[in-house]
Amino acid sequence: MPLVTVEALEGRSVQQKRDLVKAITDAVVNVYGVPRDAVRVVLRNNAKEDIAWGGILFCDK
Amino acid sequence: MPLVTVEALEGRSVQQKRDLVKAITDAVVNVYGVPRDAVRVVLRNNAKEDIAWGGILFCDK
Amino acid sequence: MPLVTVEALEGRSVQQKRDLVKAITDAVVNVYGVPRDAVRVVLRNNAKEDIAWGGILFCDK
Amino acid sequence: MPLVTVEALEGRSVQQKRDLVKAITDAVVNVYGVPRDAVRVVLRNNAKEDIAWGGILFCDK
Amino acid sequence: MPLVTVEALEGRSVQQKRDLVKAITDAVVNVYGVPRDAVRVVLRNNAKEDIAWGGILFCDK
Amino acid sequence: MPLVTVEALEGRSVQQKRDLVKAITDAVVNVYGVPRDAVRVVLRNNAKEDIAWGGILFCDK
Numbered sequence: 118m119p120l121v122t123v124e125a126l127e128g129r130s131v132q133q134k135r136d137l138v139k140a141i142t143d144a145v146v147n148v149y150g151v152p153r154d155a156v157r158v159v160l161r162n163n164a165k166e167d168i169a170w171g172g173i174l175f176c177d178k
Numbered sequence: 179m180p181l182v183t184v185e186a187l188e189g190r191s192v193q194q195k196r197d198l199v200k201a202i203t204d205a206v207v208n209v210y211g212v213p214r215d216a217v218r219v220v221l222r223n224n225a226k227e228d229i230a231w232g233g234i235l236f237c238d239k
Numbered sequence: 240m241p242l243v244t245v246e247a248l249e250g251r252s253v254q255q256k257r258d259l260v261k262a263i264t265d266a267v268v269n270v271y272g273v274p275r276d277a278v279r280v281v282l283r284n285n286a287k288e289d290i291a292w293g294g295i296l297f298c299d300k
Numbered sequence: 301m302p303l304v305t306v307e308a309l310e311g312r313s314v315q316q317k318r319d320l321v322k323a324i325t326d327a328v329v330n331v332y333g334v335p336r337d338a339v340r341v342v343l344r345n346n347a348k349e350d351i352a353w354g355g356i357l358f359c360d361k
Numbered sequence: 362m363p364l365v366t367v368e369a370l371e372g373r374s375v376q377q378k379r380d381l382v383k384a385i386t387d388a389v390v391n392v393y394g395v396p397r398d399a400v401r402v403v404l405r406n407n408a409k410e411d412i413a414w415g416g417i418l419f420c421d422k
Numbered sequence: 423m424p425l426v427t428v429e430a431l432e433g434r435s436v437q438q439k440r441d442l443v444k445a446i447t448d449a450v451v452n453v454y455g456v457p458r459d460a461v462r463v464v465l466r467n468n469a470k471e472d473i474a475w476g477g478i479l480f481c482d483k
Contacts, residue, residue, distance in 0.1 A: 118279065118353060119308040120242065121324075124403065125332060126301075131227050135235055137331040141304075142233030144323035148316055149308060157240065157279075158230040159185065166375050169402040170301060172386030174379055179292060179462065180247040181425065182263075186271060187240075192410050194270055196418055201266035202243075203416030209259040210247060218423065218462075219413040220368065231240060246464065253349050257357055264355030275354045281307065282350040288436050289465040293458045294447030296440055301401065303364065314471050318479055325477030340362065340401075341474040342429065362475060363430040365446075369454060370423075377453055384449035385426075392442040393430060414423060 118155045119145050126175070127162035134160055179216045180206050187236070188223035195221055240277045241267050248297070249284035256282055301338045302328050309358070310345035317343055362399045363389050370419070371406035378404055423460045424450050431480070432467035439465055 121141055129137075138158040145156045165176040182202055190198075199219040206217045226237040243263055251259075260280040267278045287298040304324055312320075321341040328339045348359040365385055373381075382402040389400045409420040426446055434442075443463040450461045470481040 118351065119306060120279070120281075121307075122305045123328070124303040124305075125328075125334075129332065131235070131237065133331055134227055135238065137327060138230035138235060139233045140327035140331055141324055142230065144320060144327055145306070145308075146233075148320040148323055149312065151308075154232040156232065157242070158233075159224060159242075160228040160230075162228065163403060166378055167404040167406065168301065169382035169386065169404075171398040171400065172383045172390075172402075174375070174382060176375065177379065179290065180245060181462070181464075182246075183244040184267070185242040185244075186267075186273075190271065192418070192420065195410055196421065198266060198270040199413035199418060200416045201270055202263055203413065205259060205262035205266055206245070206247075207416075209255055209262055210251065212247075215415040217415065218425070219416075220407060220425075221411040221413075223411070229240065253357070253359065256349055257360065260352035260357060261355045264352065268355075278354065280352040280355075281346060282352075284350070285464060288439055289467070291443035291447065291463040291465075293461065294444045294451075294463075296436070296443060298436065299440065303401070303403075314479070314481065317471055318482065321474035321479060322477045325474065329477075337476040339476065340364070341477075342364075342468060343472040343474075345472070362473065363428060365429075366427045367450070368425040368427075369450075369456075373454065381449060381453040384453055385446055388442060388445035388449055389428070389430075392438055392445055393434065395430075412423065 119149060119151060121145065121158045122161060124161040124163060127164055180210060180212060182206065182219045183222065185222040185224060188225055241271060241273060243267065243280045244283065245280065246283040246285060249286055302332060302334060304328065304341045305344065306341065307344040307346060310347055363393060363395060365389065365402045366405065367402065368405040368407060371408055424454060424456060426450065426463045427466065429466040429468060432469055
């Protein structure tokens with residue numbers, strides 16, 4: 118019963134989210150051979166002031 | 179020092195959250211035998227466009 | 240479709256895990272009114288050298 | 301800089317893991333339009349006694 | 362490629378977040394000896410009704 | 423009551439872990455102004471076959 122979490126910058130459209138969960142679910146079903154209904158995907162949307170790379174917030178880059 | 183995270187659809191009332199963290203904390207204290215103050219619970223509230231099951235977003239079901 | 244994650248020190252017996260997931264699932268079903276089969280629980284077991292409180296590893300306490 | 305976490309039952313081969321991270325990375329790059337090197341994937345492997353569905357551990361099903 | 366997640370009560374200023382990710386990144390670089398650009402930090406901001414300690418929501422304390 | 427999770431490649435010594443949780447706790451206490459005992463740190467240690475960057479497992483790089 119795989120659970121996939123995708124953490125990315127906020128601002129994606131519903132259509133992008135729709136396409137992403139479909140493509141990721143396809144990947145898990147094809148490679149791991151699990152039933153489609155067993156795959157759960159959660160999307161997390163981070164603000165630019167809540168992610169940092171190299172010690173610098175995205176909102177400062 | 180157990181940490182419990184509950185990820186569920188957004189829209190629960192504060193009273194439901196209050197009842198849930200009490201019941202979950204009771205469960206952990208009773209079964210694992212840890213002090214009550216050692217149990218931490220975090221609730222995450224997901225929008226329907228941020229969860230998918232079987233490759234389909236909840237907002238499309 | 241609630242997902243509960245419990246992070247605790249390693250060393251619990253299978254019976255304790257069995258009792259815990261049952262009690263936590265009861266709590267979520269009763270308070271949130273979701274179908275029992277919709278509740279997923281994941282247990283994470285941390286070594287004492289992988290948790291710290293107040294800046295000190297558990298294996299040093 | 302998307303981060304994808306896949307939580308699934310332990311026991312997958314390295315080849316399956318290799319194929320899965322490639323397919324998931326393809327999905328994120330194609331749909332979100334991010335550079336390939338920006339995508340990170342973490343795999344978590346759960347024992348059957350550490351996952352439950354409907355209040356019952358997988359090792360008891 | 363260490364990933365650090367900090368979960369705390371919401372309400373921190375951008376300056377506090379800026380200082381925190383810098384200090385945490387310094388810590389990881391100094392102790393683990395990884396390149397600065399390899400360190401990613403994600404901040405999660407919890408509402409007081411979404412965290413509990415000892416079975417009681419923070420908004421009730 | 424901040425919770426910090428550090429996910430990194432396995433293989434760090436206990437001394438490195440000891441130093442890291444101390445330095446990270448210092449950072450959180452200094453910047454967020456919380457009591458030292460309120461800071462919890464969890465370390466996760468990933469195998470090289472369980473992390474990927476740019477679609478390629480670390481064990482293949």
